[in-house]
Amino acid sequence: ADLEKDMDTLKDGLSTVKKTDDAQEMQTALGKMRQAAEDAKKSTPEKLEGQPADSAQIKDFHAGLDSLIAQIDVVDQLAKANKLDEAKTEAKKLEDIRNANHKKFR
Numbered sequence: 038a039d040l041e042k043d044m045d046t047l048k049d050g051l052s053t054v055k056k057t058d059d060a061q062e063m064q065t066a067l068g069k070m071r072q073a074a075e076d077a078k079k080s081t082p083e084k085l086e087g088q089p090a091d092s093a094q095i096k097d098f099h100a101g102l103d104s105l106i107a108q109i110d111v112v113d114q115l116a117k118a119n120k121l122d123e124a125k126t127e128a129k130k131l132e133d134i135r136n137a138n139h140k141k142f143r
C-alpha cells in the first residue's frame with residue numbers, strides 16, 4: 038500500500054484506540070496500526086525521494102516507524118491485560134512520536 042494509505046490506517050486506528058472501552062476492539066485497532074507502520078517502511082516519503090536506501094535520513098525514517106511500533110506494542114500489552122486507562126495514557130505517546138516524525142519527514 039502507499040504511504041498515504043498507511044497513514045490513513047494509522048489515523049483511523051489511533052482514533053479507535055482513544056475512543057473505545059473494549060479491550061478486544063483496541064487490540065484489533067492496534068494490530069492494524071502495527072501492520073500499517075510495518076508497511077510504511079517499504080515507502081519513501083516525498084521529502085526523501087531520490088535518497089539512497091542506506092542514507093542517514095531513510096534510516097532515521099525507519100527508526101521513527103520502529104519507535105512507533107515499539108509503543109504500539111506497549112499499548113497492546115496493556116490492552117491485553119484489560120488496563121484500558123493505562124493503555125490510553127500510553128497511547129498519547131503515539132501522538133508525540135507522530136508529531137516528532139511529521140516535523141522531520143512530512
Ligand code: HEM
Nearest residue numbers: 040041044047048082083098101102105131135138142143
Ligand atoms: C499514530 C501515528 C501517526 C498518525 C496517526 C499519522 C497520520 C498521518 C496522516 C493522516 C497523514 C496524511 C496522509 C495523507 O496525505 O492522506 C500523514 C502523512 C505523513 N506521515 Fe504520518 N502518522 C503517524 C506517524 C508517522 C510516523 C511515525 C512517520 C515517520 C516515521 C510518519 C510520516 C509521515 C509522512 C512522511 C507523511 C507524508 C506522506 C508523504 O511524504 O508521502 N507518520 N500521517
